[in-house]
Every structure is written in C-alpha cells, then in structure tokens.
Amino acid sequence: MKEIAGGVCAANGFSATGIHCGIRKSRQKNDLALIFSDRECSAAAVYTTNMIKAAPLLLTKEHLKNGMARAIAANSGIANACAPGGEENARRTCAAIADQLGIGDDEIIVNSTGVIGVPLPIENIEKAVGRLVSGLSSNGSDDAAQAIMTTDTVPKQAAVQAQIAGKTITVGGIAKGSGMIHPDMATMLAFLTTDAAISSEALQKALNESNRITYNRISVDGDTSTNDMAAILANGAAGNPQIEAESDEYRIFLDALSLVNGTLARMIARDGEGATRLVSCRVTGAGDEDSAEQLAKSVISSNLVKAAMFGADANWGRVICAMGYSKAQLDPETTDVAFASEKGSIDVCRAGAGLEFDEDLAKKILSCPEVQIIVNVNGGEFEAEAFGCDLTYDYVKINCGYRGEYRT
Amino acid sequence: MKEIAGGVCAANGFSATGIHCGIRKSRQKNDLALIFSDRECSAAAVYTTNMIKAAPLLLTKEHLKNGMARAIAANSGIANACAPGGEENARRTCAAIADQLGIGDDEIIVNSTGVIGVPLPIENIEKAVGRLVSGLSSNGSDDAAQAIMTTDTVPKQAAVQAQIAGKTITVGGIAKGSGMIHPDMATMLAFLTTDAAISSEALQKALNESNRITYNRISVDGDTSTNDMAAILANGAAGNPQIEAESDEYRIFLDALSLVNGTLARMIARDGEGATRLVSCRVTGAGDEDSAEQLAKSVISSNLVKAAMFGADANWGRVICAMGYSKAQLDPETTDVAFASEKGSIDVCRAGAGLEFDEDLAKKILSCPEVQIIVNVNGGEFEAEAFGCDLTYDYVKINCGYRGEYRT
Numbered sequence: 001m002k003e004i005a006g007g008v009c010a011a012n013g014f015s016a017t018g019i020h021c022g023i024r025k026s027r028q029k030n031d032l033a034l035i036f037s038d039r040e041c042s043a044a045a046v047y048t049t050n051m052i053k054a055a056p057l058l059l060t061k062e063h064l065k066n067g068m069a070r071a072i073a074a075n076s077g078i079a080n081a082c083a084p085g086g087e088e089n090a091r092r093t094c095a096a097i098a099d100q101l102g103i104g105d106d107e108i109i110v111n112s113t114g115v116i117g118v119p120l121p122i123e124n125i126e127k128a129v130g131r132l133v134s135g136l137s138s139n140g141s142d143d144a145a146q147a148i149m150t151t152d153t154v155p156k157q158a159a160v161q162a163q164i165a166g167k168t169i170t171v172g173g174i175a176k177g178s179g180m181i182h183p184d185m186a187t188m189l190a191f192l193t194t195d196a197a198i199s200s201e202a203l204q205k206a207l208n209e210s211n212r213i214t215y216n217r218i219s220v221d222g223d224t225s226t227n228d229m230a231a232i233l234a235n236g237a238a239g240n241p242q243i244e245a246e247s248d249e250y251r252i253f254l255d256a257l258s259l260v261n262g263t264l265a266r267m268i269a270r271d272g273e274g275a276t277r278l279v280s281c282r283v284t285g286a287g288d289e290d291s292a293e294q295l296a297k298s299v300i301s302s303n304l305v306k307a308a309m310f311g312a313d314a315n316w317g318r319v320i321c322a323m324g325y326s327k328a329q330l331d332p333e334t335t336d337v338a339f340a341s342e343k344g345s346i347d348v349c350r351a352g353a354g355l356e357f358d359e360d361l362a363k364k365i366l367s368c369p370e371v372q373i374i375v376n377v378n379g380g381e382f383e384a385e386a387f388g389c390d391l392t393y394d395y396v397k398i399n400c401g402y403r404g405e406y407r408t
Numbered sequence: 409m410k411e412i413a414g415g416v417c418a419a420n421g422f423s424a425t426g427i428h429c430g431i432r433k434s435r436q437k438n439d440l441a442l443i444f445s446d447r448e449c450s451a452a453a454v455y456t457t458n459m460i461k462a463a464p465l466l467l468t469k470e471h472l473k474n475g476m477a478r479a480i481a482a483n484s485g486i487a488n489a490c491a492p493g494g495e496e497n498a499r500r501t502c503a504a505i506a507d508q509l510g511i512g513d514d515e516i517i518v519n520s521t522g523v524i525g526v527p528l529p530i531e532n533i534e535k536a537v538g539r540l541v542s543g544l545s546s547n548g549s550d551d552a553a554q555a556i557m558t559t560d561t562v563p564k565q566a567a568v569q570a571q572i573a574g575k576t577i578t579v580g581g582i583a584k585g586s587g588m589i590h591p592d593m594a595t596m597l598a599f600l601t602t603d604a605a606i607s608s609e610a611l612q613k614a615l616n617e618s619n620r621i622t623y624n625r626i627s628v629d630g631d632t633s634t635n636d637m638a639a640i641l642a643n644g645a646a647g648n649p650q651i652e653a654e655s656d657e658y659r660i661f662l663d664a665l666s667l668v669n670g671t672l673a674r675m676i677a678r679d680g681e682g683a684t685r686l687v688s689c690r691v692t693g694a695g696d697e698d699s700a701e702q703l704a705k706s707v708i709s710s711n712l713v714k715a716a717m718f719g720a721d722a723n724w725g726r727v728i729c730a731m732g733y734s735k736a737q738l739d740p741e742t743t744d745v746a747f748a749s750e751k752g753s754i755d756v757c758r759a760g761a762g763l764e765f766d767e768d769l770a771k772k773i774l775s776c777p778e779v780q781i782i783v784n785v786n787g788g789e790f791e792a793e794a795f796g797c798d799l800t801y802d803y804v805k806i807n808c809g810y811r812g813e814y815r816t
Contacts, residue, residue, distance in 0.1 A: 317524025
C-alpha cells in the first residue's frame with residue numbers, strides 16, 4: 001500500500017472543483033465544492049448522531065436508499081440546520097447541480113457546514129452551478145478541499161493505492177474540521193472516492209468499520225455537530241472483480257480506506273480550532289478494545305489535559321483523573337503513564353503513583369508539534385489510540401464571535 | 409426561611425479556622441482548614457464518582473460507617489490522590505488533629521484538594537495542628553473558606569435559618585471550586601453544618617436529594633475530580649425533636665439544606681476558572697425531570713456555547729446543537745430558545761427555526777454578569793436548571809501551567 005497525491009481525485013474517473021458563490025461575504029474563501037464521477041457509483045455514508053440533523057443530511061439519507069450516487073456537493077459558511085426553508089433549499093441545490101450535470105437529483109450527496117440557524121442564500125448557489133460544473137477537473141481536489149473549510153487553517157487531503165486481484169485500486173478523500181468535533185458515529189465532513197469495484201453493502205460496512213477506528217477516535221472540543229457526515233463513492237474504474245463483504249479483498253480495501261480516513265482524522269485533530277499541537281493518547285493493556293478507546297478518548301477530550309498540553313506541562317494527574325471518570329474500568333494501582341514525542345519519552349507515573357522525573361526533559365518533549373500520552377493499564381491485551389489537540393487562547397478567540405462573518 | 413451570615417459557623421455549637429501550614433509555598437494563601445462541633449454529630453457525605461478516589465475520601469468513607477463525626481479537616485494545594493503514602497498521610501492527618509481535639513480519629517472527615525500525584529508534606533501538617541486547633545473560633549468560617557480555595561477567586565459561604573417544631577434551626581456551609589467541576593454524584597468540596605437534630609439516615613438522604621438538584625447541576629469544565637466531596641455535620645444544638653426521613657420536618661430541613669447548597673453551587677459556577685459570567689440554562693416543557701436536566705447540563709457544558717457566552721454572541725445554534733447530542737429526547741420542531749438577564753430577554757429561535765432579532769439588544773443582554781439561556785421544548789410538564797460559566801482566555805491561562813506553584 002502506498003500513499004499518493006491527488007486527494008479526492010486520485011482515483012480514476014473522478015473530478016472535483018471549488019468556487020466562491022456568495023454564501024460567504026469574503027471572496028477570499030471559496031464556499032461551494034463539487035465532486036463528480038464519470039460513471040455510476042456504489043455509495044455509502046455515515047451521519048452525525050446528534051438528534052438535530054441538518055436538512056441536507058436527511059435528504060442525502062433519502063438519496064442513498066438505493067446505495068447509488070454520482071456526485072457530492074457541499075457548501076461552507078452556513079450549515080442549513082435549524083434554518084427556515086432548509087429542506088427546500090437542500091432539494092433546490094441538488095436539482096440545480098443535477099440538471100447541469102445531466103444526472104438525477106437523487107444521485108447527489110449534499111451537505112452544508114457553517115453557522116446554524118441562518119437560511120442558505122439558494123439563489124447564489126443556483127446562479128453559480130454553471131460555473132461550478134464547468135470548473136470540474138481531475139486536478140480539482142485542492143479547490144474542493146478549500147471550499148469546504150470553515151475555521152480550518154489547511155485543506156485536508158489524502159490518497160492511497162493498493163493491489164486487489166492484480167488491479168491497482170485507489171482510495172482518496174478530502175475532509176474538514178475544525179470545531180464541533182467530537183465524533184459519535186461520524187463527525188465532521190469527509191468525502192471519499194475510490195475506483196475499486198465494490199458492492200454498496202460492502203462499501204457501507206467498510207465505511208462503518210473504518211469510521212469506528214478513525215473519525216470516531218478524534219475530538220477537538222466535545223461538541224458533536226448537526227452536520228457531520230462521511231460519504232464515499234466507488235465507481236469501479238479500477239476494473240477489479242466486485243468486492244463483497246468479508247472476503248480477503250474486502251480486508252485490503254478496508255485497510256486502504258482506513259489509512260486514508262486515519263490520515264484525514266489526524267489532520268482534523270492537528271488543525272483543531274486554535275490548536276498548536278496534535279495530542280494523541282495510546283492506551284494499552286486494556287481488557288477489551290472498547291475500554292481502551294473510552295479511556296483514550298476521555299484523556300484527549302479533557303479540557304484540563306488539553307490546557308496542560310498547551311502549556312507543555314507534564315500534569316499527568318489530569319490524565320489519570322480523566323480516565324477515572326471515563327466510565328471504563330480502571331485500576332489506578334496498575335496504571336502507568338508516560339509522555340513521548342520526537343524528542344524522546346519520559347515515564348511520569350508507575351502503578352498509579354508519581355515518579356520523580358526530569359521536568360526540563362518533560363517540557364522539551366511536550367513542546368513538540370506532535371505529542372503522545374502513553375498509558376498502560378496492565379490489565380489485558382487490548383489497545384486503542386485517540387487523537388485530539390491542545391486547548392489554547394485561540395480556541396476561545398475563534399469561538400467567542402464566530403457568527404461575525406456570516407451574519408445575515 | 410431566611411438567609412443569614414456566618415457560613416459554616418452559623419449553626420450553634422460549631423467553630424472553624426484556617427491557617428497556612430506550608431503545603432503551599434506562598435504564605436499569602438492559607439492551606440489547612442478545620443471545622444469542629446462542641447458535641448457529637450450525625451454525619452453524612454457524598455463522594456465523586458471518579459473511579460480514582462483520593463486517599464482521604466476512602467478514609468472518610470471508613471470513618472462515616474457509623475454515621476457519626478465531629479470534625480472536618482481539609483487542606484488545599486495538594487490533592488493527596490495518586491500520591492505515594494496517600495493513605496498513611498490521610499491517617500496521620502486525622503490522628504494528629506484528633507489527638508489535639510481530644511476526640512477519636514474516626515470522628516474526623518478529611519479531604520484534600522490541589523495537584524494530583526504529589527505527596528502531602530505530612531510533617532508540616534503535624535507541626536501545625538496545635539496552632540490550627542487553638543485558632544478555632546465561632547467567627548472562623550471565612551478563614552476556613554479561604555483555606556480550602558485553590559484557583560477560586562472568592563471564598564464561598566452561605567447559611568439559612570428555618571423553623572422546625574417551634575425551634576429555629578440553622579444550616580450553613582462553605583465550598584470551593586473552581587476547576588475539574590462537572591458533578592456526577594458530588595463534585596467539588598462543600599462542608600455543611602447544622603444544629604438541627606436529625607438521624608444520620610435522614611441526613612444522608614437529605615444530602616443525596618439536595619446534591620442531585622444543586623451540585624450535580626453545575627459544570628465548569630466537564631472534568632469530574634478525584635477529590636470531590638460534600639459532607640455535613642448535624643449536632644442537634646437547636647433542640648428540635650430528632651428529624652426522621654419523609655416527615656414534614658424533613659421536608660423543611662431539605663429545603664433549607666438545598667437553599668444553602670444551591671447558593672454555594674451557583675457561587676462555584678460563577679467563580680469557575682477564568683469565568684467572567686454565570687451562565688444558567690433553564691429547560692422547561694420536558695417529558696420528565698431527568699431529560700430536562702440532561703438537556704440543560706449539555707448546554708452549559710458545551711465549550712462552544714461557553715465561548716459564545718464569553719463573547720456575548722447570541723449563537724443559539726450551539727444551544728440547539730448541544731441539546732441535540734445530550735442523549736435526551738428532543739424534537740427540534742417544537743423547541744424555543746431565548747436569552748435573558750437583568751437587561752431584559754429576547755426570543756431567538758421558535759419551533760426550531762431562527763427568528764430575526766435585535767443583535768444590539770442581544771449583545772446588551774448577554775454582556776451581563778449573570779445570563780440565562782431559556783429553552784422550552786414544549787413536550788411536557790417538567791423542568792430543570794443547570795449552572796455553568798463562560799469559557800475564557802483566563803481558563804486556558806490558569807490551566808496551561810497549574811502545577812507551577814506546587815512543584816516538589
């Protein structure tokens with residue numbers, strides 16, 4: 001398996017684009033993205049577990065009932081959630097784009113991201129679809145990735161290639177964060193494409209399985225959004241025999257998909273609102289994988305751990321405390337904690353009690369752009385790793401006046 | 409029922425004190441508190457639900473098996489959690505103080521609050537007990553309240569009087585916040601005293617009931633501490649016939665206790681780390697009280713809502729979003745949201761959709777020191793209110809280098 005360039009257009013038969021259509025006031029930031037396959041695709045998606053689901057998510061669910069789609073359209077700036085005319089505006093977006101592409105309305109996966117409660121300026125979208133569709137290009141992944149950004153500071157793309165039954169298949173994708181990130185099913189937006197031939201049933205299964213160990217293991221701020229979605233199109237252009245669930249080929253495909261999703265998930269955590277570093281927590285020695293995951297997620301979700309990480313402060317007591325309230329079983333008497341980064345690693349707690357350690361070395365380790373909290377609970381064979389970021393002044397700054405740019 | 413001064417010494421027969429014994433380096437901040445009853449007391453406590461419980465909590469549980477106690481001792485600066493010698497140091501603290509007071513070791517409720525993982529300098533405590541006990545005074549509530557403060561900016565005291573069977577009974581208390589506040593059973597420290605005569609069974613029941621609707625409805629940062637405890641001593645000095653559970657007198661006592669606890673709980677939320685305002689969320693029209701509580705707590709716990717409140721930004725979409733992921737039932741189509749404060753109130757969302765509203769008035773309302781988010785889910789008869797604070801630059805500042813003062 002190898003990582004390649006090209007993002008959501010890396011797989012054969014896909015093109016993409018991103019333009020400014022006037023949802024945002026500022027022309028500096030694109031606000032409408034489109035991804036298109038030159039042929040029919042199996043399609044699958046996972047959605048936020050928030051009880052409040054934005055209108056485009058509900059419409060996408062309806063469109064994906066037959067497991068087929070050909071395009072993904074998404075705008076940034078306004079979430080089209082809890083907004084007057086939400087369903088109608090989502091339908092009109094699909095109709096305008098489908099008409100221009102010459103496909104059915106129900107072949108479009110649609111989503112929006114941005115401020116909740118503000119109506120979508122649908123006329124601006126309708127006026128822009130000609131320009132949008134004519135901009136589609138096999139080099140358009142970067143433009144599309146930029147057009148779905150909200151407070152993200154960098155576009156997020158990844159792609160890998162693998163061999164299945166003698167054919168090279170490619171999986172690629174784009175994603176955006178970077179606030180309201182606390183996945184529970186799916187959080188954030190991630191749009192994936194593949195030229196592998198795979199049944200929609202197997203595709204949905206692979207997306208679910210991969211989602212569980214990638215997007216569902218990151219958190220920026222504990223808030224699960226109303227608009228989160230990860231969706232994938234598989235167009236079969238690679239020419240491999242169709243993959244069905246539970247085969248050896250399915251495993252290879254799942255690994256490729258999880259590599260892309262895992263890369264995008266870490267990019268989202270790294271670019272969390274205001275973040276200065278990626279903070280991961282790896283829990284080993286757990287009695288089962290769910291417990292390991294619960295413990296790791298509780299650590300990277302703790303505001304106090306996150307603030308300590310911003311200060312490069314080796315406050316491991318907060319790590320233990322966060323695991324203690326995670327609801328997973330935990331025996332403090334057998335728990336070890338260490339911190340690690342490119343500058344080395346340092347043991348700070350053994351069997352639940354603090355060790356003397358070199359504070360200067362700890363500071364040096366924790367001042368790196370990627371920091372790992374390593375926990376061994378010494379109670380079993382299972383492990384999990386979760387990804388988050390530090391809590392900084394800039395998180396507060398970004399979020400104390402977020403509606404500013406989008407006020408109607 | 410009326411509120412009075414005197415805090416934890418307001419009830420007859422109680423004295424208190426607070427001194428600097430050398431757990432903190434700075435002599436500016438007291439670090440050891442003692443509360444004492446001149447006679448035997450019924451006693452009850454509730455403890456953190458964190459799987460990791462500090463050594464003094466485990467010892468207190470042991471001491472309270474018989475439902476009796478006479479003194480409460482607590483230090484700030486170091487939590488005596490996950491620290492070498494924790495149990496022994498908690499026992500030595502009790503032994504030294506009990507010896508000086510001339511009571512049994514097991515008549516002492518003991519707790520610590522501060523940095524996790526650092527050993528308690530027990531010699532400093534042992535050397536100070538003579539000075540501590542000789543400082544006991546019926547005017548000592550303020551000193552005791554100051555000695556348990558960590559990042560709190562103000563001491564927290566409250567007391568009320570009520571009439572029971574022709575006798576005036578008093579309930580008073582002190583408490584401290586102000587980080588790792590996300591109650592789940594009990595969070596934070598609260599020490600209560602009363603001169604009411606009440607059986608320890610009824611006292612425990614009253615503390616549990618009151619805790620559920622006071623301390624368990626506040627959150628500062630979503631982190632449930634290892635050291636949280638609310639404890640109460642009842643010495644019977646008021647001369648009322650002993651209160652048993654479920655009587656009319658029990659109801660009066662419970663109301664008095666909940667008034668004190670509610671006042672202290674709001675003080676903790678208002679003085680949350682870095683907070684500039686108290687933010688409450690009142691949810692009405694719920695199908696049951698638990699759902700109302702879950703919805704309200706989800707709102708005041710959301711980092712995004714809290715950051716918006718810091719910026720006085722009427723971002724009600726985050727309120728809806730936070731209720732949506734609370735796991736409580738919620739129908740967005742029937743949900744109304746308003747903001748209120750001393751400057752008035754403003755409707756911002758009706759039936760799940762945004763209303764046009766006066767942004768300047770909203771800003772004025774949300775700029776007050778106490779702000780209320782009012783939600784009606786229009787689905788039933790039940791309601792609940794939860795209390796939190798805004799998320800500010802200072803929360804990050806306080807928590808990115810918290811261990812500084814206490815490093816060994």
